[in-house]
Amino acid sequence: MLYAMLIYQDETAAKAATEAEMQESVALFEAFQHQMDAAGHVQGGQRLRHSDTATSVRVRDGKTMVTDGPYAETKEQLGGFYLMECADLDQAIEVAAQIPTAVSGVIEVRPVFTDPFGP
Amino acid sequence: MTPTVTAIPWPADPSAARQPWTPRSDHRVQSTEMDNVQTVLEDVVRQDGGRLLAALISRFGDFELAEDCLQDAYAAALDAWSRRGLPVNPAGWLMTTARNRAVDRLRRAGTLRGKLTQVAFNRGQSPISRDPPLPDSIPDERLKLIFTCCHPALGIESQVALTLRTLGGLTTEEIARAFLIPTATLAQRVVRAKRKVSRAGIPFRVPEPPQLPERLEAVMAVVYLIFNEGYSAGSGESLIRADLSQEAIRLGEVLVDLLDAEGLVAHLPEAIGLLALMRLHDSRRPARLDTDGELVLLEDQDRTRWDIQEQRRGLEDLDRALAMNQIGPYQVQAAISAVHVRADSYRETDWPEIVALYTALDAMSPSPIVKLNRAVAIGMAHGPGDGLTALETLADDPSLAGYAPLYAARADLLSRAGLTDDAISAYRRALELTENEIEARFFRRRLEELANSKTSGRSEKGGASA
Numbered sequence: 001m002l003y004a005m006l007i008y009q010d011e012t013a014a015k016a017a018t019e020a021e022m023q024e025s026v027a028l029f030e031a032f033q034h035q036m037d038a039a040g041h042v043q044g045g046q047r048l049r050h051s052d053t054a055t056s057v058r059v060r061d062g063k064t065m066v067t068d069g070p071y072a073e074t075k076e077q078l079g080g081f082y083l084m085e086c087a088d089l090d091q092a093i094e095v096a097a098q099i100p101t102a103v104s105g106v107i108e109v110r111p112v113f114t115d116p117f118g119p
Numbered sequence: 120m121t122p123t124v125t126a127i128p129w130p131a132d133p134s135a136a137r138q139p140w141t142p143r144s145d146h147r148v149q150s151t152e153m154d155n156v157q158t159v160l161e162d163v164v165r166q167d168g169g170r171l172l173a174a175l176i177s178r179f180g181d182f183e184l185a186e187d188c189l190q191d192a193y194a195a196a197l198d199a200w201s202r203r204g205l206p207v208n209p210a211g212w213l214m215t216t217a218r219n220r221a222v223d224r225l226r227r228a229g230t231l232r233g234k235l236t237q238v239a240f241n242r243g244q245s246p247i248s249r250d251p252p253l254p255d256s257i258p259d260e261r262l263k264l265i266f267t268c269c270h271p272a273l274g275i276e277s278q279v280a281l282t283l284r285t286l287g288g289l290t291t292e293e294i295a296r297a298f299l300i301p302t303a304t305l306a307q308r309v310v311r312a313k314r315k316v317s318r319a320g321i322p323f324r325v326p327e328p329p330q331l332p333e334r335l336e337a338v339m340a341v342v343y344l345i346f347n348e349g350y351s352a353g354s355g356e357s358l359i360r361a362d363l364s365q366e367a368i369r370l371g372e373v374l375v376d377l378l379d380a381e382g383l384v385a386h387l388p389e390a391i392g393l394l395a396l397m398r399l400h401d402s403r404r405p406a407r408l409d410t411d412g413e414l415v416l417l418e419d420q421d422r423t424r425w426d427i428q429e430q431r432r433g434l435e436d437l438d439r440a441l442a443m444n445q446i447g448p449y450q451v452q453a454a455i456s457a458v459h460v461r462a463d464s465y466r467e468t469d470w471p472e473i474v475a476l477y478t479a480l481d482a483m484s485p486s487p488i489v490k491l492n493r494a495v496a497i498g499m500a501h502g503p504g505d506g507l508t509a510l511e512t513l514a515d516d517p518s519l520a521g522y523a524p525l526y527a528a529r530a531d532l533l534s535r536a537g538l539t540d541d542a543i544s545a546y547r548r549a550l551e552l553t554e555n556e557i558e559a560r561f562f563r564r565r566l567e568e569l570a571n572s573k574t575s576g577r578s579e580k581g582g583a584s585a
Contacts, residue, residue: 001320088322089272090330111319 002112003084003092008076009105011050028100041095045082076105156200165288167210172285173260176323179221183317192217214257262377263323269338270321277312278341284309287366297363335386339393342370346397368397391440392450398433399456402426414561418465430460451480470500487516495528503536523552534569543569
């Protein structure tokens, strides 16, 4: 089954990180991704820029409304995601628990539709 | 005539099962037999429902599909059995019907080939057989089912609902009534839960050894929660809802049997300990409420009303668990309960032993509630003063703030120490905090008694501790 692993984290902490800390975090992610790729899990994934670069778009009555900022102003923001192929939820939980920021933030694991236009 | 509800006779001759119908001699079924059919069906569901569901999930690899088709089969059985008489092998009939429904649905959805190829490959059996399977030939996969239902990815309420619905013998209506929620709410909860199992990919298997202890703990917590829900309600009038407790005991038995059958002996002591604990608690049930439905404290219970047979079973279970030499929290709690049931009276209870057991329990799984109980036991073993001292350390624990039993325990120790005025204010606090009507009535009664003891001249110095 394909799972999306949405990586939520406290951005203030990330912003306050020193250059060395940042490099360390990147190295951790690289190692994790390498390992998961070798195990055949990784199907995709991206790192997102901070939520202060986000733009929210809504169309109401044919009018496009644009606002500055993320959809939800919460302490923990979506910072990136992976698409991981796993046998079942137990394996997905195991994989998610190894995402480096799982120890400080939260990983939301969501199953992905096999056929996006199917039932 | 009422059909036997405890044992469905299975045909000794397997060929008998090949006939889809073996009508009884008077195969012209009367409409009054509709009730009998219902009773027989309910009994088959109780007896074999979990096993059937587990086998179907195993066969089709889809929890939601299996559950839906089994429900369809139950509905079809009511109709078919009323019109054509009971099949010789009702469980086999249900299995065949549910399986055919599943095949139909998959065929319509165009996914049959994929699913069945996979299943046939996995299980090395031919995908479709026309014979109703005999119960012995239906593999018992309920342990996997228990772990699926109690998966931590489901909320605790969903875990409880799903476990009761799929492994228990209560109907949706009965479960809803026991939890004091509308049937529709419970039904909705079950629908959502089984959908999540299917869609999120919650596996149907016994967890691997690294996860097994943690996951088994979750299973036992669900069973014990069901028991406690039946033993003492958190709110509302019905303090004792025996059905749920009985159901939890039955689930506890099933769990022990399945762990045993799977050779998971390392996990047996605690599972048996849980069973012992539930039975020992349950053996005191007949004395917990008086004829007016009022709560009777352990101290005041008529011990001759305790269920001796259940008590004996509980003590046997405890001995069996302890003999395995792998102590754990459920066994210790059962041991505490055993000290109580063995005592001739509250006063003659071996309180130092109970203090020692609570100390051991607190070391294994520290909890403010355990410390509270320990303080009460200290009060009995060494006098109310020591009990109050032990309680003092708990007064500031935030998790006990607003916990009525803390104030009730304090009030009891204070009244034993002869400090009636302080006892009264502690009972008043407990009364403010409780949401349980029967508990509230008990606190009011104690308040009245304390007020009377004051006016009848028993001053603070000559209190109940004498």
